[in-house]
Amino acid sequence: MLELLFENMPLVLLIAGLVLMGLEALSPGAHLIVIGVALVGAGLIGVLFPSPLSPFVLAALTLAIGLAAAYVYNEFDFYGGKGTAQTTDSSSLAGSTGYVTETVTTRSGEVKLDQGGFAPYYSARSTSGTIEEGDEIIVLDPGGGNVLTVESLSAIGEDEIDRALAEGAAQADAQTEETDSEQSSADTEAETETEKSS
Numbered sequence: 001m002l003e004l005l006f007e008n009m010p011l012v013l014l015i016a017g018l019v020l021m022g023l024e025a026l027s028p029g030a031h032l033i034v035i036g037v038a039l040v041g042a043g044l045i046g047v048l049f050p051s052p053l054s055p056f057v058l059a060a061l062t063l064a065i066g067l068a069a070a071y072v073y074n075e076f077d078f079y080g081g082k083g084t085a086q087t088t089d090s091s092s093l094a095g096s097t098g099y100v101t102e103t104v105t106t107r108s109g110e111v112k113l114d115q116g117g118f119a120p121y122y123s124a125r126s127t128s129g130t131i132e133e134g135d136e137i138i139v140l141d142p143g144g145g146n147v148l149t150v151e152s153l154s155a156i157g158e159d160e161i162d163r164a165l166a167e168g169a170a171q172a173d174a175q176t177e178e179t180d181s182e183q184s185s186a187d188t189e190a191e192t193e194t195e196k197s198s
Contacts, residue, residue, distance in 0.1 A: 009058055010046025013039045034073050038066030093122075093142040100124075103130040104150060111137055111150055124148045129155075147189065 005012065019041030024032040050059045085149035098113035104126045111124040122145065123160040124137070131137060131152045138156065 006055060008041045009054055010050070011061070012043070014043030017041075017043055031073075034066060034069045035118050037069040038062050041065035041069075054131045091160060093148065097166060098137055098139075100131050100133050100135050100137060103133050104137070105129075111148065113139070122148050124150045127151055131155075 017036045020032045020036030042058050096113045098111050102110035104124045109124045111118045134151040137150040
């Protein structure tokens with residue numbers, strides 16, 4: 001049995017590599033592609049060019065091809081953004097911005113998020129009204145990542161902080177006007193007294 005395995009080692013490596021590459025296709029980002037490419041490469045070379053020192057040659061080939069595949073995988077970053085574009089979970093989508101790709105209503109629509117990961121297109125619903133195609137949006141509720149609740153950035157008015165800042169600025173302006181008014185009336189009284197004394 002062991003002898004049969006050694007005789008067919010290139011074929012075993014080829015099959016194992018293809019299985020790992022298939023698993024990577026089902027679960028992108030699992031990094032199985034690097035090992036899969038190494039095994040497939042070594043298996044193909046072993047099938048095409050059989051050698052009497054096959055196990056040692058195949059081990060060296062697997063290592064060399066694996067190192068090359070790892071370098072290419074890391075250098076070219078096929079999944080985008082050196083991992084920054086990948087979301088960790090649906091809650092990380094809250095507050096994300098993007099734009100509408102298919103008109104969003106309370107019942108249907110689609111958006112593309114700026115930092116949406118490997119597949120940045122999501123089904124979306126608005127809280128009220130319609131958001132037209134091309135409008136910029138912000139995610140209010142990730143909804144488990146299946147259907148996002150979004151709102152148009154242009155429709156979002158002032159939030160509590162903006163209102164508090166505006167209120168503070170209005171109070172500061174009112175105090176400045178009151179101080180200026182008191183100063184002006186004091187200046188007028190001083191002028192009136194000066195005129196009376198002359």
